[in-house]
Amino acid sequence: MPKNLVIVESPAKAKTIERFLGKDFQVESSFGHIADLPSKELGVDVDNNFQPKYIVDKEKKALVTKLKGLAKKAEMIWLASDEDREGEAISWHLAEELGLEKSKTRRIVFNSITKSAIQRAIENPREINYNLVNAQQARRVLDRLVGYQLSPVLWKKIKPGLSAGRVQSVAVRLIVEREREIDAFNPEASFRIKAEFKTENRKVFEAKISKAFSSKADAESFLKNNIGADFSVAKLDKKPAKKSPAAPFTTSTLQQEASRKLYFSVGRTMQVAQRLYEAGLITYMRTDSVNLSKEALNAAKDAIVDNFGEKYSTVRNYTGKSKGAQEAHEAIRPTDMKLQSPSLERDQQKLYELIWKRTLASQMSDAQLERTNVRIKASTHKDEFTANGEVIKFDGFLKVYLESTDEEDATEEQEGMLPAMVVGEKLINKYITATERFTRPPYRYTEASLVKKLEELGIGRPSTYAPTISTILNRGYVEKGTIEGVERQYKQLILEGGQVSEKGLTEIIGSDKGKMVPTDIGMIVNDFLVSHFTNILDYNFTAKVEEDFDEIAAGEEDWQKVMQSFYKDFHPTVLDVEENADRASGERVLGTDPKTGRQVAARLGRFGPMVQIGTVEEEEKPLFASLLPEQSITTITFEEAMELFQLPRKLGVYEGEEVEASVGRFGPYVRFGKKFISLDKGESAFDVDMDRAIELIIAKQKADAPIAHYEDKEVTKGVGRFGPFIKWNSLFINVNKKYDFDNLTKEDIVELIEAKKQKEIEKLIQEWPEEGIRIEKARWGRHNIIKGKIKVELSKDIDATKISLEEASALIEKKSPKKKKTKAKAKK
Structure with a gap:
């Protein structure tokens, strides 16, 4: 031992x-x-x-x-x-x-x-270290108090099954507020001037006017002022500049950069990083520190000198912004800097190489640049054109790595090289354009930019970002956008050959693909919480709580006193809201039904967003219709709402069964008898015709048809959440990659069924078929008694091989759901 x-x-x-x-x-x-x-x-x-x-x-x-x-x-x-x-x-x-x-x-x-x-x-x-333990207890207990006391209020005032959380609710608030900024944004047009010039050596480059023109008339007037003008270099500045490398990765910056460069979700990044850490390839992946150990600094220097030479090495020590937020002492780095490309699975390989490059670059020399600014004057007006260029004199860390930026930061055009010029040199103008451009609304958050914002506000910590994002997505408060964008027209004026012409152009705007978009339920929950629990949803309060946790971890604060300070105001507020607050449905009145004169409104219902004709106060029952997946309570129009009441649409009769199109909880579908067949993405219940419905029905019948028979029982196949499967005698049998799922042979089917039967035999301890009761092996050396959908786990001290039918039946009866009493009996 x-x-x-x-x-x-x-x-x-x-x-x-x-x-x-x-x-x-x-x-x-x-x-x-x-x-x-x-x-x-x-x-x-x-x-x-x-x-x-x-x-x-x-x-x-x-x-x-x-x-x-x-x-x-x-x-x-x-x-x-x-x-x-x-x-x-x-x-x-x-x-x-x-x-x-x-x-x-x-x-x-x-x-x-x-x-x-x-x-x-x-x-x-x-x-x-009990200070660290207490800091963790404080976070766990505070989050439990918030979640377990706020969530029941949401069930009562909005809808059952909802949840609230200290960090998740603040993250949703950020996304909702950003969405409303976008909705309220009114784009303003202006015209930007760009020109193409040619030097005396016939080298071509572009220049622009720094100011924008507010109207088409002003832009056209400026272009006309350039007809017949002579152009020359008025001023030429060349200045040395440098670019420094980014610090080694923290959890947050790794999540952001893996999103930008590798298109990994935050959760995926952390899963892959966890595997790299557990394999001994990188240091601990939950850290706020940008510091590198002396051992790491020396290893990085050796790797740089060996690969690129002494002049590329500059030892650097970085200082982080956060105050003791996480107790790891180093940034995320490879454990062996000599190992550049270990043999790993694809995701691990990509993330490891990203970490290796970032770590190495952080210890490399600055890139040395030369920046050139050229001013060009015209003989007919005083406005000057400008052109900027950048030349890399020494690449330094750029030889290995350059940090990406979020799209909202990447607004400037990339600077390129400019041809050699001298002051006074005559330039030939080929054309000048005035292009209509519109101010842009704020960008929706990506996972990476949301993490960045949370970190900037001091909300959450490295270990919380991934689960927070997963929670708000899984709860349905936020979803990943799917809209590619819409087309917008704009104008361009062109001065060429002494003539001004105009042409119309188009661009795609408003893409939300992969962005964080709040759902109706997310907005309603957020508005309710912000209205009634201002303190909990306050950004400064949430950040202050994180500081309290840090002080507890440092032994400077008592965790139970922090809980008491929070709870004395929080709990009375919960009781007050539960007792006195009105229900919230996000109801938005759209108009009046012209046929009945009843109110038409959009609101949140039991099964999701819907529109309603009438109110519950009226004697006649209200009429309801679910919103389409792409529709929202906040944006649906009266006309769109009334159109929904045309569903279900009767399409005809096929094989003696009625066929109709409608919309349900999972989107648009065709109903054929008792079968429901989802329409493909992009198809509408309003547009689908009988021919398309029959096509879908035949495809469904074909998919559901047996592919074989075994022991006089049908074998069917399908694809579920765990991949492809076949179904036989109520058994679902996974089909792994060893088999060609599209072309399963009779031998394949027999082999799969027999293997599954053997597993079921090995799992079975004893059974009473006439009673429909069996005892099977479960995980952790346990056993389950099963009858239909009822499952009872036996305690470890019970011998599953010796239990009697009477004992098994008693345990099943104890677990069986009790029938609800009728209202009459309850009153009695």
């Missing part, structure tokens, strides 16, 4: 660490937190100084038992979870739940999984 037990939080991390430690060490994983607040209750005793109620999840009990046994036999236990607050809390829970003796327990931290880092950590153990 090994003398030392090392506990980490992930199996992949355990596997990597095992390579570096000898036979005296056994490495086990806790699979994250082994204890947490309960999922179905508040789990915080607000009357007892906000004491959290931590429980071990039933799925973790077998693991805790195993770790307890190993800990008792070991001479020393090393708690080696991550070095941030979350990792500290994991170690603390392990110490508490396993009952570890202080004398034989050591806490070790490292920001990279390398042999030297692990050995250094073991040589320098410490105790659990």
Whole structure:
């Protein structure tokens, strides 16, 4: 039995660490937190100084038992979870739940999984840092108080199933406010002047007038002033300049740059970075620090000198902006700078190379530039044309890497090289254009620019950005836009050959593809929270809370006092809003139905956004129609709303069944008898005809038709959320890449079914077919009793092979949903 037990939080991390430690060490994983607040209750005793109620999840009990046994036999236990607050809390829970003796327990931290880092950590153990634990508890408890007390208010006042959160709700607010800025924006047109000139050496370049002309008449007048003009170089300035590299990656800048350069979502970036870290290839990926260790600085310098030469090396120390926000001591960097392109799967390879280049570039010399500014005068007016050029004299860090920018920052045109010129030199003008341009509304947030904004406001921390974005998308408060943009016409005036002409041009504007767009429910929830919980949704308050957490982590503040200060105002507000606030539906009155004279309004209903004719106060019941996927409560017109009441459209009869087109919760569809067939993207329930409906019906019938029979039962196939499958005898059987799914042979089908049957046999412990009850193996060495859709997990102390039918039936009966009493019985 090994003398030392090392506990980490992930199996992949355990596997990597095992390579570096000898036979005296056994490495086990806790699979994250082994204890947490309960999922179905508040789990915080607000009357007892906000004491959290931590429980071990039933799925973790077998693991805790195993770790307890190993800990008792070991001479020393090393708690080696991550070095941030979350990792500290994991170690603390392990110490508490396993009952570890202080004398034989050591806490070790490292920001990279390398042999030297692990050995250094073991040589320098410490105790659990309770300041960090308390900071994590403070965040967990505060977020639980906000989520568990605000969410029920939303269920009561808006719609069941909604949720609120301290950071997620502020993120939604940012997106909603940006959307309203865009809606309220009125573009203003102006004309921009650009000219093409040729030098005496016949070199061509472009120049422009710095001011814009507010009207077509002014722009045309300016062009006419240039007819017959002589042009010459009035002034020529050349100045040296330099460009410096960006700092090494923090979590936030990695998420932003991976989005811009690799088109990774924030969640995808963090998943890939986690795998790189656990494989020992990069340092810890949740950090606010831009600092590099002395070891890393030396390794980067050696790599630069070896690859590019001494003149490309400049050792740099960077200073971060945040005050102790995250306890990792280094920026994200490769653990081995000599390893430029390790053999990895595609995503890991791309992200690793991005990190390697950024780290290397951060320690390279400035790029040396020469910037040229040319002013060109005309003989017929006083306005001067200007041209700017840039020449790279020494590439420096640009040899390796250049940081990208968000699209809202990238407004200036890229400067290029200018031909050689001298003051007084005559220039030949080929043409001058005056192009109509419009002011642009603010850009919608991308995942990367939202992270950037949250960081600028001091909201959230590296570990929170990815889950925050996932939450607001999964909750349906925000969605990724799909609109490519719309066409807009603009004018261009051209002076060429002494004549001014005009032509019409078009451009695509308003694309929201991949951008963060608030949904109707997102806007309604946001408006309700902002209206009633101003403090919680306030940007400064949310940032101040993060500062409080930092002070707790530094031992400068008591976490329970911070909770008390927050709760004394928060809880009474919740009670007041729950009791007195009006329901919110985002209702927008659109007009009056000309046939009935009843009110027409758009609002949020039980199944989503809808339009309604009439009100609940009227004797006659209201009429309802769901909005189309591309429609919104805030923008739908009266005419569009009335058109929705034409649905469902009866298209005809096919094979004796009625066919109609309509719109439901999942978009437009064709109904054929009892079958519902979704229309393809871009198709409308208003436009689909009978021929198209029959085409969809036949395709559906073909897809649902059996592809074979086995043991006198049909075999069908389809594609689900877990990929392609075949269905036989109520069994869903996944078809992996070993098989050609489009051309499955009879042998393939038999092989797949028999393999599945064997798995089911191996899983089955005992069954009573006449009662429809069976006992099967489950995860973590557990067993389940199953009857129809009811599943009961047996506790570990029950022998699943010896349980009787009566005992199994009793457990099923206990779990069965009780029938609701009728109103009459309830009153009685």
